[in-house]
Amino acid sequence: MSRLGNLGARLYRGEVGYDFVGHRKFWYGLSVLITITAIVGVVVRGLNMGIEFEGGAVFTTPKTSASVEHTTEAAEQISGHQAIVQELGSGGMRVQIAGVETDTSTEVKEKLAEELKVNSEDIDAQLVGPSWGEQIANKAWQGLGIFMVLVVIYLAIAFEWRMALAALVALIHDLTITVGVYSLVGFEVTPGTVIGLLTILGYSLYDTVVVFDGLREGSKGVTKQTKFTYSEIANRSINGTLVRSINTTVVALLPVAGLLFIGGGLLGGGMLNDIALSLFVGLAAGAYSSIFIATPLVADLKEREPQMKALRKRVLAKRAKAEEREGRDVYGDEDDGPQDAPPAGVTGQRDAEPHAASAASGQRRERPSPQRGGRGKGRPSGRRR
Template sequence: MFHRLYVGTGAFDIVGKRKRWYILFGALVLVCIASIGIRGFNLGIEFEGGTQLQLPGHGTHGVISPAQAGQVFADATGKQPSSTQTVGVGNAATVQIRSESLDAPTVAKAKEALFTQLQPIGANGQPSVQSISDSAVSASWGQEISQKALIALGVFIVLVTAFLTIYFERWMALAALISLVHDILVTAGIYSLVGFEVTPATVIGLLTILGFSLYDTVVVFDKVKENTRGLLGLTRRTYAETANLALNQTLMRSINTSVIALLPVLGLLIVGYFLLGSGTLQDLALVQLTGMLAGVMSSLFLATPLLVDFKMRDPRFRQQADRVRARRANAARKAAEAEPEPAGGEAAGVSGEAGKAGKSGKAGNSEESAQRREKVYAAASAVPGRTPKAQPRRGRPSGKRKR
């Protein structure tokens, strides 16, 4: 298997099985759209607005856990926090509590309860109520970020469409854009299904994966463009077979590029979440990891099959495919006719048994011949015939005679 990946001879029929990829990707997109419409998103405080309290992660009684801080907050205010998490490690660790918008008296009551029960230690090494800070976030700030992100996404799509149309062609641009929309929908749908919190870092990460999603698609399309140059005048392969060959030739490159790109993202997720406990790094790594995986899958199993279907709408490529099939059928017929038939004496056996051959012997020979023809047809259709090499031209005589 690994040898076939490296040689890239077209052993993996990705384009030929494109209907099953369409069903798979279509079902995934429908599930993601349904989840977005029904469940929605778990928006962070930056988008919904609210109050955030932050206190040191160490107190006189030891380490302050997010569960302890959340319970004290709920008892003091009568409202459950939307999220509690520890940010940072060691002495620099802090506990963040996020909730809906609270008025000033309720915030003061929550801070007093946190100080009384948890005794957080401030920068001076002593418990202090001033070490507990609060901040209010307006929902308008998140809406402004969303609007700017949508504007940036629109400008990006317009520029990419223009570039792909000029450098490649319109059908390649359309196939790349469809795979790009798939990546965005799948990433957003997974966030909705799992319930990941959507923060400004998530929006930034979503914008960064757009370029990676298109990078692999452009690499494959460039190989398809190179392989299909002058294809209409040839009868060796159809457009679908040539595009599938280009996919196989770039398959190992796509896998290597994806693995190398995903390793730093995994490192960012592990270091940011498990070691530092940073919510921002976690959100950034999650959206990049999800988007990159979706981008790799769509560039290999969606973009090129879509391109093949778009190109086969052109009558010229359909006629070229018919010529390829006709040439292969003609080659198979000639190969079957050139194959020698078994001798009658050998087929009938030794003397004395020739009378038993009769009609049954003729029927058996015709059946065997039909089976041989079918095998030849299958072999000719699977392996295209090669163009015979041109005979070397002989040099013109110099006109000089030997003496």
């Protein structure tokens, strides 16, 4: 068995582990800090919404010798709106201009072809009206809301409402962090981003449900024993699935990292960046929230129940008695205190008495061997001749 597999087995048996639930306040504070940073980034910098949501035009040019800076400046002067230009791997340019109306798109296309010294017929133009983009945005929010409601209902039925609430908090946490990273990085928000968000929410739920399932199995009949509290059982459930969570997260992040840094960074794929960034951030945030937020939050909610409070008291009382009993066994000889000094003239007598007793107890007492009838009487060995 490999070292990682051996570690996983020891974590599952509870031989080693990290106290996730015991240090939950630290991780709660860290999560709140990250979430506040993401919200501030969205408020201050905003989101770079794609034309699918705001409306506009996207012009894809053939190979040209013009630079990105020159193309950006020319597109903004021609259209009168802010332009986002990205160089493609084929040597062409992807020019995105928000706010361009359908009536003026043909004129913008022809002037852009003159500036870049390419044929206008070779430029691919995609036009999106503002009303259609607004409908796409509304549909995306509706789909996200329906997804959240269905998730909460399913978890409440399959597990319990506390686990459903904790999973919902973890999902909102993952969404907020992913959106905040998009705002800070400045990546464009497209329908591919929405697809990536829905994908990572499903992955986050998968990891959370695995831990919840182990917690449900481990907490059956929890009030009938006095060995572990509910928080300790929850912590054992996290440690039991820790190696599995790490392995699945790393395996999922490796291809996504290749898609983001190689496909999007080196090859210049526009849509690849939109999907890969949401997947990369969301997968990491989902693994983090299922371990450090969802399960500790369930333990906090369960510990408020009267039955769990009574269980904690019984467990702590039993441990206190066991420690007290162990302390008496280890230090019991020291509790008698010092002996009073014997009066003068009695020391020799007291010292002699134990020696006499030990000498008497050390003497062997010859016991006659049992005789069987009159056979062998008077013979040393008792044997017949």
